[in-house]
Every structure is written in structure tokens, then in C-alpha cells.
Amino acid sequence: MKRKIAAIFAADIAGYSRLVAEDEEETLRRLASYREVIDDFIAKATGRIFNTAGDAVLAEFPSAVDAVRCAIDIQESLRTRNMAYPPSRQMSFRIGITIGDVVERNGDLLGDGVNIAARLEGLAEVGGICVSRAVHEQVANKLSVQFADIGAQEVKNIPTPVHAYMVAMRREDGTYSKPQLKKPASRLAAAPVWMWPLVVAVVSVVAIVVTGFLYNTKLKQTATAVVTPAATPSAAPSATPTQLAKAQVAPTAPPNAGAAMAPMPAPSPSASPMTGKFAADSVPFINERIRNYLAGDYSAAGDYKAFALNIGGFTGSALNQPNEEAARNAALDQCQKRADAAQSPRRCELYAVGNNVVYTHGKPPMPPSPYFRHDAMTERTFASKDFPMVRDPQKVRLENMFVPAAKSRSVALGPGGQYFMVLGSSSPEESARRALESCGAIAGVACMIVAVDDNFVVPIPTLLRITGFFHAASNASIVADARDEVVRKLADGMGWNAVAVGTAGRPGLGLKAADEQTAVNSALADCARRDSDCHVIAIGPFTVGPTN
The missing domain is CATH 3.30.70.1230 (Nucleotide cyclase, GGDEF domain)
Incomplete structure (x- = not known):
């Protein structure tokens, strides 16, 4: 104490x-x-x-x-x-x-x-x-x-x-x-x-x-636009988008998938702003129904139009407006009202004005596809208490929101403990993509899909404490001239894999094991043939350390 x-x-x-x-x-x-x-x-x-x-x-x-x-x-x-x-x-x-x-x-x-x-x-x-x-x-x-x-x-x-x-x-x-x-x-x-x-x-x-007794000062009015706690936007209306008459706002509805994320800052400003001609296929955070609307009604509409979104997946669209300013304001207002109605504190931003992209943030960083794989050796039933790298309040939130939600649902995890879940999507692939896009925008780096529907889809270590994401190519515990070989051998990623190192940084690997303990034992034995005082530094996609 x-x-x-x-x-x-x-x-x-x-x-x-x-x-x-x-x-x-x-x-x-x-x-x-x-x-x-x-x-x-x-x-x-x-x-x-x-x-x-x-x-x-x-x-x-x-x-x-x-x-x-x-x-x-x-x-x-x-x-x-x-x-x-x-x-x-x-x-x-x-x-x-x-x-x-x-x-x-x-x-x-x-x-x-x-x-x-x-x-x-x-x-x-x-x-x-x-x-x-x-x-x-x-x-x-x-x-x-x-x-x-x-x-x-x-x-x-x-x-x-x-x-x-x-x-x-x-x-x-x-x-x-x-x-x-x-x-x-x-x-x-x-x-x-x-x-x-x-x-x-x-x-x-x-x-x-x-x-x-009241001081003659003003209470500081702190702007909350950049604060990004999340709520489930599933309560928002979900009307099918159709093009309205001239000077009306097209009801580009919020997604039918709910979303929630861990407390983190606004989208990372590190990437270059997105510019160029509008293309529906490139719009992040949205579901396929909204993408179809953008490819059809929005793309075919006249010049005075705008599209707004936030990284939680809420959108707003204005078509056939009297001028550009009216289009901008109408799209932002519609998007923000929908976000506010679902208690999403994330602010909406303009993505496109007319056929030009004006989004101030770059494309969210994404991992290579496929975004997840099913592996019978490592996949197991999702349990909120075992979700890695988040605190107990976030585990309670996952239990209350993710577990009972409709399929398809996914949770993406960032290397700093950021997470984002998409609920009730049309397919596991869509929920995974949207979760990764939103999580990546929050974290500023690529995230990883940890759970899909009822299962963890990556190995979740239990023998040692998870401390972060494992990247063999840049891991300082492994001697530099051995990193490429570790990357190559771990490339397949199926089954339980473990990495151990000794005092000289020489790695030992346990590959494609049927269980966690076997992978750990194999990695330690392999390391002992090359180095001394070996200890495990990674299991599956995570770095690990002592449990206490």
C-alpha cells in the first residue's frame, strides 16, 4: 500500500x-x-x-x-x-x-x-x-x-x-x-x-x-465537439433513403447497425485530408444500404448537394438545394440530429459537397484483408470478462451491449485499448469492415477484429497477461537479424503460436499448436537451444507479460 x-x-x-x-x-x-x-x-x-x-x-x-x-x-x-x-x-x-x-x-x-x-x-x-x-x-x-x-x-x-x-x-x-x-x-x-x-x-x-456569494465571472463553456464517447445508435430512425422533391433533404438514414466505442479522442488528424471526386465505394463508416443510396440518388442529383457523416456511422444528405451553403447546412443538421437522437456525442462533418470530397481526415488505417479468419483450434465462445486490454467498465459495457445484440456484430480492438463494436449489420464482413474503419479512425493506426458474433476469432491468451499487440518486425526484444525470419514463420497465423526470447534476444517459436500451453512449451524449448533465460513475449497476436 x-x-x-x-x-x-x-x-x-x-x-x-x-x-x-x-x-x-x-x-x-x-x-x-x-x-x-x-x-x-x-x-x-x-x-x-x-x-x-x-x-x-x-x-x-x-x-x-x-x-x-x-x-x-x-x-x-x-x-x-x-x-x-x-x-x-x-x-x-x-x-x-x-x-x-x-x-x-x-x-x-x-x-x-x-x-x-x-x-x-x-x-x-x-x-x-x-x-x-x-x-x-x-x-x-x-x-x-x-x-x-x-x-x-x-x-x-x-x-x-x-x-x-x-x-x-x-x-x-x-x-x-x-x-x-x-x-x-x-x-x-x-x-x-x-x-x-x-x-x-x-x-x-x-x-x-x-x-x-457568487463570483462575477462566467462559467467556462467547454466545447464537447471533439469528445468521443459512444452510444448505441440503434435507436435512431432507419427510413429507406429516397430522393425527395427539390429543396428537401434526402433522408439518408442512420445505419441499421448499432455502434459503440471506448473513450478516445476524435478521428486521428495524422492522415492527409481526403480530396478528389466523390466515389461511393470510398466512403468509410457506412453500411451497404447507404452506399447504394450514394451511388444512385446522390450521384445522380444536381450540383447543390452535400453529404455529412460521423465515425459512428450516422449520415445526413441534402439534394437539390438552392445554393451550396444551404446544402452544407442541411446535410450537417440532418446528420447531427440523428446522432444526437441516439445520444452519440461524435460530431458530424462534411464528407462531400457536390461531387467533391472535402473530408478533413484521411482514410482510416486498415489491416490487410481478410479482416478475420475462423480457426477451430483457437476460436472459442466470446466472454466479456476475457476481452483483452480494456478495463472492467468496458467489459461491463460489452456484456450489456455486445452480447445481447443482433447479428451480425463485430468488435475491433486498437493497440492502445481502443475498441469499437458494430451491431446488427447485414453480414459479418460488413460489421468487421465498419468496426475496423471506426476503430482505426479513433486509434490512428490499424485495429484488429477480436470477436465476431458469438466467438473470439483470435487466440486469447490466458496463461500470461496481455500487454499489447505483437509486431515481430519491430519488436525490440528480438535481435534485429532474426526478426524477418520470425515474421515469415508466423505468416500463416493458424493455430496457437508463441514466441520466446532469451538474454541475447534469440527467438524460439511454438507454431500451429492445438492449445496455448503446447505453443508456450514449444517456444521455450526452441529458445533454449539458441539462448539462455528464455521467457515468452508473445502468444498469438498479443504481447504478453507476467500475470502480476
Whole structure:
């Protein structure tokens, strides 16, 4: 165990039990979608989720500024998503933040800092943020945030009162709410009679502070366009695209396949922008029905037309518009409305104006085809708990979204733990292609199909811990003059394969084995003939390391 100072963030849903009781399936689906948003913002702000339980999230941040900025971004993003639901079905979080001394044990954090953050979360308004005095002192002069001092609050299981502040949240009309003082968990009933004048005086001062103390600054309006948590867009409408009359928007419907991805940044800007003449066959992220529409109705339409998309597969199209600007705006608006209706936070971008491609991102990096192969020796039933290189919250999301989804479905995995799943596609090949395109755009490098429908389609090691993707041609553990030979021998890729190296970097291979243990044993024996102190560095397509 080790001690450290950290900014602790605690959040959970107000009225979660009631929401579940009213509609369990819909509540769990939306919780998974909203958690994508929260996880993404936390990762973007260099935070780390260290515990989850039901609807609760506990995270640590390197600074109070990062934690508060992240909390504001989360609340504003979720408020926008809640606008699509009636008040009784809105899913709103309360967030509490403090700075405290905590103990780290097996990745989890324990101590008063965690407990106080949870109590501050209980003091927060629905959709609001409550912070400790230590946090307020750290961020007051660094963020354009309004606070209300609600004074010392007595909270459960904390021996001394906690001095707390509410953060003023921006309303829909652009004004800022005035946080309301929550009634503290008080011990006043047991106070002696002679203390009541003092108590009344203290309460009066607190009331004055609450109504009068707001900094004369604006709450930072953080743009969320580049944030990319995901939701399942399967709830979006799926009308068949047909060309409408002049000046109407062609209903280029969202794909019939749902999609979801891990928290990662926007499409990688590393590739050169796509330019040139529009060709339906080259458009990424879309299903074949949309591609047929683009090859037919869109291509045949007049000049004033535009097509927009996002990497989640949502699209918008405008045909026969009065001018180019109208076409641009109509296509973007249609695409974004569809994405927003399905709670996809990914922003839509113009792909084509007229017959010219204007997409600012290059083609997503893709692996060579075929994108997956079936191998009876290594293929096994999909289990979310065994999905490699992602944290437990992502495994829960896969269990809730991927496992019960309609076929055809695929999950692509990136070397940094990015993943993207496409659900309900017309074929396994289409779901794989779309998952790889979207995952590649997120990761900036080619991803790998890990699961298709009910099975893992790559070997998933269990004897050692998966640490990344294995690329023999550039692996520094293998001596340079032996890498090409390893690449050549592993080219077939069927069965269980393992690679071991010794102190001199001389590789040993276990190839086309019927099981993982046999491949490992063969690789170690082969290495021992060339080197000493051999250990396994790769099993199947993954690099591996000790389990602890």
C-alpha cells in the first residue's frame, strides 16, 4: 500500500432506483451510454476510474483543476442528452470532489478523501457539483467558475464538518443557476437551549452567504465537439433513403447497425485530408444500404448537394438545394440530429459537397484483408470478462451491449485499448469492415477484429497477461537479424503460436499448436537451444507479460 494526495471525484445518479423500477432495460441501456460519456471525459482529463458500483463512479485526478473542469464538461454534456427525455425519465448525476490523502491498494483508493467525496456528492444538487474548500481554493483563480459557499456541513461518518461549495451550472438559456443550500445532516436537535441564539446566528450567516456569494465571472463553456464517447445508435430512425422533391433533404438514414466505442479522442488528424471526386465505394463508416443510396440518388442529383457523416456511422444528405451553403447546412443538421437522437456525442462533418470530397481526415488505417479468419483450434465462445486490454467498465459495457445484440456484430480492438463494436449489420464482413474503419479512425493506426458474433476469432491468451499487440518486425526484444525470419514463420497465423526470447534476444517459436500451453512449451524449448533465460513475449497476436 502507498499513500498519496489526489483529487477524488465521486458521482452517481439521482433517483436511480426509481428509474430502474419504472423501466429497467431502458435505464440500463442509457446508463451504459452515459457512462461512455463520463469515462471519455475522465480519460481526456487524465483522470483514472478506480472503482464503480452500479450507477456510482469513483475517479482520481492529478489536480483539482482537472477534476472540476471534467465535472463541468460531464454535467453540461449529460444535460444536453437529457433534453431528449421528459423530466421524469431524465438521468442526472450528482458529483462531489475533494482533495485528500488516500491509500492505494491493488489499484483501488481508500481513506477519508474517498469518503468525503462521496458525502459531497450527496450534498450536490441534481445535475450539480459540490466541492470541498480545499478544491475551491485550488480552482477559484484558475477557472472561470461561479461558486456558492454553503458553509460547514455535517455529513455521515465524517467526525468534523466539511466546508463545501456549490458550482453554478449553466442553464439552457445561457444564464447560470443559483445553487440552493441543501439541508445538512444536523445534530441541532440535541443542542442545549443556551446554544440556540448562536445556532440561529450561524444559520443566518450561511443563508446570507448562499444568496449573496457568487463570483462575477462566467462559467467556462467547454466545447464537447471533439469528445468521443459512444452510444448505441440503434435507436435512431432507419427510413429507406429516397430522393425527395427539390429543396428537401434526402433522408439518408442512420445505419441499421448499432455502434459503440471506448473513450478516445476524435478521428486521428495524422492522415492527409481526403480530396478528389466523390466515389461511393470510398466512403468509410457506412453500411451497404447507404452506399447504394450514394451511388444512385446522390450521384445522380444536381450540383447543390452535400453529404455529412460521423465515425459512428450516422449520415445526413441534402439534394437539390438552392445554393451550396444551404446544402452544407442541411446535410450537417440532418446528420447531427440523428446522432444526437441516439445520444452519440461524435460530431458530424462534411464528407462531400457536390461531387467533391472535402473530408478533413484521411482514410482510416486498415489491416490487410481478410479482416478475420475462423480457426477451430483457437476460436472459442466470446466472454466479456476475457476481452483483452480494456478495463472492467468496458467489459461491463460489452456484456450489456455486445452480447445481447443482433447479428451480425463485430468488435475491433486498437493497440492502445481502443475498441469499437458494430451491431446488427447485414453480414459479418460488413460489421468487421465498419468496426475496423471506426476503430482505426479513433486509434490512428490499424485495429484488429477480436470477436465476431458469438466467438473470439483470435487466440486469447490466458496463461500470461496481455500487454499489447505483437509486431515481430519491430519488436525490440528480438535481435534485429532474426526478426524477418520470425515474421515469415508466423505468416500463416493458424493455430496457437508463441514466441520466446532469451538474454541475447534469440527467438524460439511454438507454431500451429492445438492449445496455448503446447505453443508456450514449444517456444521455450526452441529458445533454449539458441539462448539462455528464455521467457515468452508473445502468444498469438498479443504481447504478453507476467500475470502480476
